[in-house]
Amino acid sequence: MVDTIRIDAKGMHYTPLNKAIRAAVASGARKIELDHVMGQRFIADGLRGNVEIVINGVPGGDLGMFMSGPTCIVHGNCEHAPGNTMDSGTIVIHGNAGDAVAHSMRGGMIFVRDDIGYRGGIHMKQYKEKRPILVIGGSARAFLGEYMAGGLILILGRKGKFPDIDRGIGSGIHGGKIIIRGSVTDHNLGVGAKKNDLKEEERQEIAPLIEKFTGFFGLDPAPLLNDRYYVITPSSARPFASKYTWEV
Amino acid sequence: MSIGSVPLRYRISVDHDQCMLCGRCVESCPYGVFRKEGEHIHVNSRVCVACHRCISMCPRDAISLVERPVDYRSHPLWTPQVREAIYNQARTGKIILSGMGNAQDYPVIFDRLVLDACQVTNPSIDPLREPMELRTYLGKKPSHLDFQKIDGDTVLETKLSPNLMVETPIMIGHMSYGAISLNAQKSLARAVTECGTFMGTGEGGLHESLYPYQNHMIVQVASGRFGVDINYLERGAAIEIKIGQGAKPGLGGHLPGEKVCADVSCTRMIPEGSDAISPAPHHDIYSIEDLKQLVRSLKEATEWKKPVFVKIAAVHNSAAIAAGIARSSADAVVIDGFRGGTGAAPRVFRDHVGIPIEAAVASVDAKLRSQGIRNEVSIIASGGIRESADVAKVIALGADAVYIGTAALVAMGCRVCGTCYKGLCPWGIATQRPDLVARLDPDVASANVANLIHAWTLELSELMGAAGINSIESLRGNRDRLRGYLLDESIMKILDIKTVGA
Numbered sequence: 001m002v003d004t005i006r007i008d009a010k011g012m013h014y015t016p017l018n019k020a021i022r023a024a025v026a027s028g029a030r031k032i033e034l035d036h037v038m039g040q041r042f043i044a045d046g047l048r049g050n051v052e053i054v055i056n057g058v059p060g061g062d063l064g065m066f067m068s069g070p071t072c073i074v075h076g077n078c079e080h081a082p083g084n085t086m087d088s089g090t091i092v093i094h095g096n097a098g099d100a101v102a103h104s105m106r107g108g109m110i111f112v113r114d115d116i117g118y119r120g121g122i123h124m125k126q127y128k129e130k131r132p133i134l135v136i137g138g139s140a141r142a143f144l145g146e147y148m149a150g151g152l153i154l155i156l157g158r159k160g161k162f163p164d165i166d167r168g169i170g171s172g173i174h175g176g177k178i179i180i181r182g183s184v185t186d187h188n189l190g191v192g193a194k195k196n197d198l199k200e201e202e203r204q205e206i207a208p209l210i211e212k213f214t215g216f217f218g219l220d221p222a223p224l225l226n227d228r229y230y231v232i233t234p235s236s237a238r239p240f241a242s243k244y245t246w247e248v
Numbered sequence: 249m250s251i252g253s254v255p256l257r258y259r260i261s262v263d264h265d266q267c268m269l270c271g272r273c274v275e276s277c278p279y280g281v282f283r284k285e286g287e288h289i290h291v292n293s294r295v296c297v298a299c300h301r302c303i304s305m306c307p308r309d310a311i312s313l314v315e316r317p318v319d320y321r322s323h324p325l326w327t328p329q330v331r332e333a334i335y336n337q338a339r340t341g342k343i344i345l346s347g348m349g350n351a352q353d354y355p356v357i358f359d360r361l362v363l364d365a366c367q368v369t370n371p372s373i374d375p376l377r378e379p380m381e382l383r384t385y386l387g388k389k390p391s392h393l394d395f396q397k398i399d400g401d402t403v404l405e406t407k408l409s410p411n412l413m414v415e416t417p418i419m420i421g422h423m424s425y426g427a428i429s430l431n432a433q434k435s436l437a438r439a440v441t442e443c444g445t446f447m448g449t450g451e452g453g454l455h456e457s458l459y460p461y462q463n464h465m466i467v468q469v470a471s472g473r474f475g476v477d478i479n480y481l482e483r484g485a486a487i488e489i490k491i492g493q494g495a496k497p498g499l500g501g502h503l504p505g506e507k508v509c510a511d512v513s514c515t516r517m518i519p520e521g522s523d524a525i526s527p528a529p530h531h532d533i534y535s536i537e538d539l540k541q542l543v544r545s546l547k548e549a550t551e552w553k554k555p556v557f558v559k560i561a562a563v564h565n566s567a568a569i570a571a572g573i574a575r576s577s578a579d580a581v582v583i584d585g586f587r588g589g590t591g592a593a594p595r596v597f598r599d600h601v602g603i604p605i606e607a608a609v610a611s612v613d614a615k616l617r618s619q620g621i622r623n624e625v626s627i628i629a630s631g632g633i634r635e636s637a638d639v640a641k642v643i644a645l646g647a648d649a650v651y652i653g654t655a656a657l658v659a660m661g662c663r664v665c666g667t668c669y670k671g672l673c674p675w676g677i678a679t680q681r682p683d684l685v686a687r688l689d690p691d692v693a694s695a696n697v698a699n700l701i702h703a704w705t706l707e708l709s710e711l712m713g714a715a716g717i718n719s720i721e722s723l724r725g726n727r728d729r730l731r732g733y734l735l736d737e738s739i740m741k742i743l744d745i746k747t748v749g750a
Contacts, residue, residue, distance in 0.1 A: 014548065015548065015552070018548060019551075022551075041541065041544070041545075041548075042544065042545050042548040042549075045545055045548045045549045046478040046481065046548070046549025046550065048478065061541060062532075062541065062545050065545050065549065066476075066477065066478045066481065066545075066549045067478075068477065068478050080532075081532055084532060084545070085473050085476055085477075087477045087478060100531055100532055103531050103532055104472075104473040104476075104531070106473075106477065106517060119531065122531045123472070123473070123527070123531060125473075125517070125518055126519070127513070127514075127517040127518055127519060130517070146531075147525065147527055147531075149518065149522070149525070150518070150519070172525075172527075174522070174523060174525065175519070175522060238504075238505060238523055239523070239525075240502055240504075240523065240525065241504070241505075241523070242342070243342060243343055244342055244343050244344070244345040244594070245336055245337070245339075245340040245342035245343070245344055245345065246344075246345055246669060246670065247333075247336070247344050247345060247346040247347070247595055247666075248257060248297060248667065
């Protein structure tokens with residue numbers, strides 16, 4: 001049994017790459033290091049197990065889609081939708097990520113050091129012990145947490161205050177919570193979202209996440225722990241409840 | 249001035265000479281039409297939905313039902329339905345929610361198509377004595393085969409894509425647990441397993457009591473991604489991406505919180521009592537290229553072992569969309585016509601959006617053939633398939649197989665009352681109320697559904713035999729065996745068929 005397996009992904013198509021990853025996991029590897037990753041989609045798609053995958057380079061879309069258990073650490077930026085419909089496990093991104101990060105994520109955690117694109121955390125949902133968490137170090141573009149049905153999105157706004165201009169936060173949200181450091185006005189909120197100040201128990205809830213985040217990226221948690229945060233939650237758990245009348 | 253109450257939709261009357269006061273009507277009706285006071289059954293017809301449960305349970309045939317016992321002034325344009333919709337919306341200001349399929353009186357193309365039979369030349373085949381090939385394979389077929397000679401052996405070099413083997417081209421479409429009851433899903437699952445065919449899970453996850461039938465289940469991935477994880481994907485015999493649905497093209501789904509009971513919540517993986525909202529688009533699909541990415545992500549997750557289907561509603565440009573789907577690595581395209589059923593859809597969509605399955609299948613088949621990619625995908629037709637003749641006709645128009653939905657529910661007792669959205673289905677089908685669900689016995693209902701599939705399969709083989717056709721492959725796209733009866737020129741051109749007599 002080999003503890004760490006290195007795979008050179010240079011010029012490799014994603015299917016043989018995933019095959020090699022699955023074979024490494026099957027052989028009992030606890031750590032897999034992928035070098036020269038350049039745009040390969042679907043890395044760790046549907047992968048199970050207790051394994052750490054270090055990705056050196058820029059993975060393509062849908063990193064860790066349907067993933068159940070593994071940890072992916074990306075030394076680089078990510079394309080769109082890392083953590084798409086992810087079940088459990090962790091993704092840590094040392095850089096930026098594209099649109100629809102954590103789309104329909106059901107469990108596990110994603111940490112992005114810098115910024116993400118549009119519609120981050122769209123339709124995240126939770127069930128019993130499965131509660132997905134998305135932590136963004138920088139800021140996010142419009143429609144953050146759209147259709148959100150569960151889980152937690154935490155925006156730390158490290159590089160300037162979030163949001164500057166962006167709007168539609170929590171548009172159609174009917175469950176879960178978005179916590180944002182910085183100033184959020186009603187103008188920034190989407191349909192069906194409302195904002196409140198951070199409560200003490202919520203501050204206690206995010207403290208370990210902030211420490212985890214700063215731990216991953218070697219940052220100082222202190223300026224983040226006691227700053228001002230806003231909490232965005234649904235104004236109704238039944239947004240469509242009053243839209244229809246029965247035919248008979 | 250107030251609008252007042254609209255006239256009764258149905259009048260229930262009890263023949264008190266026949267009635268023996270057994271009270272079965274009172275027990276049967278979840279809508280509260282009947283009540284027993286002393287030695288008399290009283291009736292409140294206003295809440296009746298014409299589900300016929302009381303009528304089927306009355307041991308004395310003492311109950312009768314009349315539709316629209318009160319006439320409006322007749323008018324060809326201002327029908328009672330139109331007037332009542334206006335009263336409803338004038339009162340509420342809301343979107344009208346309706347059930348089942350399209351209730352508008354559009355002409356049915358199937359009923360204007362006739363099938364062929366052999367006379368004198370080209371003798372017909374007797375399916376009793378001669379083999380009739382009803383089995384078919386759904387999925388990609390290679391455009392050509394490469395072989396290699398190794399030590400005198402001929403070895404196939406072409407890598408074949410996984411196909412679904414169906415013993416009859418009749419499958420059951422996607423009706424989710426939530427929309428229908430667990431007993432209904434179990435009954436369907438047992439029937440398809442017995443018949444060697446398949447059913448869809450709908451977007452409601454796969455309940456663990458259905459795991460024994462998973463090899464006959466097609467698991468659905470829709471925009472809400474409810475109940476989807478890697479275990480679910482691996483359990484299915486195939487995976488279907490739902491883009492759209494014939495009953496409400498362009499809309500998503502919405503399971504109201506009151507239908508999300510403990511068991512439904514567990515299967516969908518959402519909290520009890522919360523609304524399950526499937527948005528109209530998939531959040532990761534905004535183009536054909538994005539669709540390809542979702543298809544491939546599902547294949548990659550399941551190591552390219554499962555066929556992936558893509559279901560679209562039949563709309564104006566279905567043919568071009570299907571051509572895109574055929575190039576996306578998908579293995580089959582499901583086309584759901586505008587008569588497709590549903591538990592709940594806005595009435596305006598159910599009745600006015602989409603096109604008939606007959607035209608959609610013919611144009612998709614023609615488009616794929618013209619581009620030389622018909623082998624890349626199978627075509628599954630659904631939405632308004634009512635009998636074996638419809639199956640034969642739609643296959644002759646180019647489909648590989650069909651999905652039935654409403655027909656399978658009718659086989660379990662559904663009376664097409666169209667009130668599924670109330671969640672009180674007295675037949676135990678479209679409800680989650682435990683006492684109502686218990687009315688549907690999977691032992692009996694599964695046999696009924698299996699009987700229906702067997703009967704249609706027998707009729708299909710007779711129809712094929714009479715036409716001198718001994719395999720489903722030879723019927724597929726065989727438009728010469730169809731003629732249009734009083735169809736107009738432009739429709740016949742789209743269907744690519746001749747008129748009767750030609």
